[in-house]
Amino acid sequence: MKHVLALGSLLAAAAGCGLETDERPASFSYLHEAILRPSCATAACHSAQNNRALVNLQDRDEALSYWNTAAPAERSSMYRLIGGETDPDFTIELQGGRMPLDAPLPQADILLIGRWLDEGAQDN
Amino acid sequence: MRRTSSLAIAAAAAALVVVTAGAAHAYPQYQLSKEQTCGACHISPAGGGLLNDNGELTAEDEAVWGGNPAFLHGLVTLPDALSIGGDLRFAGGVHDNGQGPGGAAFPMQTELYVHGEHEGFGVYATGGMTVDGNSVKPASREHYLLYRQGDGEGLYARAGRFMPVMGLRQAEHVLYPRRFGGTALFTEVYGAGVGWLSSELEVHATGFIADPFIDSIERGSGGALHVEKRFGNKLSIGHFDRLTTSDADTRLHVGLTGKLWLEDQKLLLAAEGQVIRQDFALDRGPTRYQVVGQLLATYFARPGLFVDVGLGHFDQDLAVADVDRDAVDVNVHVFPHAHVELVLMTRYQLLGLGGGGDGSGYALLMAHYRI
Numbered sequence: 440m441k442h443v444l445a446l447g448s449l450l451a452a453a454a455g456c457g458l459e460t461d462e463r464p465a466s467f468s469y470l471h472e473a474i475l476r477p478s479c480a481t482a483a484c485h486s487a488q489n490n491r492a493l494v495n496l497q498d499r500d501e502a503l504s505y506w507n508t509a510a511p512a513e514r515s516s517m518y519r520l521i522g523g524e525t526d527p528d529f530t531i532e533l534q535g536g537r538m539p540l541d542a543p544l545p546q547a548d549i550l551l552i553g554r555w556l557d558e559g560a561q562d563n
Numbered sequence: 564m565r566r567t568s569s570l571a572i573a574a575a576a577a578a579l580v581v582v583t584a585g586a587a588h589a590y591p592q593y594q595l596s597k598e599q600t601c602g603a604c605h606i607s608p609a610g611g612g613l614l615n616d617n618g619e620l621t622a623e624d625e626a627v628w629g630g631n632p633a634f635l636h637g638l639v640t641l642p643d644a645l646s647i648g649g650d651l652r653f654a655g656g657v658h659d660n661g662q663g664p665g666g667a668a669f670p671m672q673t674e675l676y677v678h679g680e681h682e683g684f685g686v687y688a689t690g691g692m693t694v695d696g697n698s699v700k701p702a703s704r705e706h707y708l709l710y711r712q713g714d715g716e717g718l719y720a721r722a723g724r725f726m727p728v729m730g731l732r733q734a735e736h737v738l739y740p741r742r743f744g745g746t747a748l749f750t751e752v753y754g755a756g757v758g759w760l761s762s763e764l765e766v767h768a769t770g771f772i773a774d775p776f777i778d779s780i781e782r783g784s785g786g787a788l789h790v791e792k793r794f795g796n797k798l799s800i801g802h803f804d805r806l807t808t809s810d811a812d813t814r815l816h817v818g819l820t821g822k823l824w825l826e827d828q829k830l831l832l833a834a835e836g837q838v839i840r841q842d843f844a845l846d847r848g849p850t851r852y853q854v855v856g857q858l859l860a861t862y863f864a865r866p867g868l869f870v871d872v873g874l875g876h877f878d879q880d881l882a883v884a885d886v887d888r889d890a891v892d893v894n895v896h897v898f899p900h901a902h903v904e905l906v907l908m909t910r911y912q913l914l915g916l917g918g919g920g921d922g923s924g925y926a927l928l929m930a931h932y933r934i
Contacts, residue, residue: 461883461884463849463880469847473848476811482748482749482780483694483748486749488749489749490695490696491696522660537660537662543920544920545885545914545915545920546914548886
């Protein structure tokens, strides 16, 4: 049975399937480990080693300090940088393109981060 | 409030560096078409960095206009026990993340390599410059003690800082198995490894620890095993596993590799697939399963010119819809001289086959000078 489930998972992956409802927790601890660290704290970018543009998203507390200063989502410049929709009166020019440049975040991740921002951008 | 962001501009350049910056690596494309192992051309048993004598001869043979392949074009004669080399890379091009094209030109790599050896025992070290905020700083990605039974074959052992060996180990670290599969750029670790290299079998085992000196991108401890069996010059099949644990998560990678050389067609087909199980510590979130894979077809048009066409797939969480991505890569490699490489790298990638957000792409020309 396990093999059947594993095969099913692989086939689903190949087809790009998944649950339509996103049941992942909108907590910063999860967002940091599951999205921000692997997506943003990469080589020559916002890792602790490279700290590009003086932004370190590898360290949890530092990452939180960048993100929780502008909640809710529509007031967050960081949210705009990853491609999230924002208040049109509160914009920054995306001269570099949406982040990360080599592998932009999927919309589901952006919405999950938006949920966390809208819920108060708590240290949770 | 309007904030024209110099951060965005800097980050754009930075991310493009990520797109292409990297250490010189082996060309796995040559493994069946030219030589059997990475160690046949490189001093490092897992490939990358310094070339050995055979690697330099291959560089000369492959170059359109030849050239002396030795260190500094042979201007300096080094003792047999010492090897020195290096890589300089520069790139420029355009990218579009769904919001219009942007351009950039930037240095990618400035790195020197040194290897000294006496009767099989030696020291291997790299040194270069890396980004630090808005400036640069010196860094050494790799430095280790190395024992080699032979040049490119036999037993080897090493201890120090290096990349754990697993998978196809493509030079292009933007390919999904490297970007998302555990061997991203700058994820070298301190550890110890042993292995065996021959024309029929390649085995690499590595144990490693979290970096005690810096907050490295790879912060876990664990082990990796890669086994590859070759069947003549036509086919190779590999299997690898890697377990990494830290105070944040535990990741288990299980993967397969395969290569098929079609000599008449001058075509090498290579594939890698892995499943990753990630358990988050402290109940931060549910266990997730990821899948990452790559198919790569390499056509050797003539000496000094080969073309890669690749298909990549990465699903960051099988339980969530439209967080998967697919990429088509076309890379053209030209070797006009034994010390010079030009690579045109192009990519288009889709999120959730179009349902996960705007697609993105880039076209970059990289110039590489091997010292």
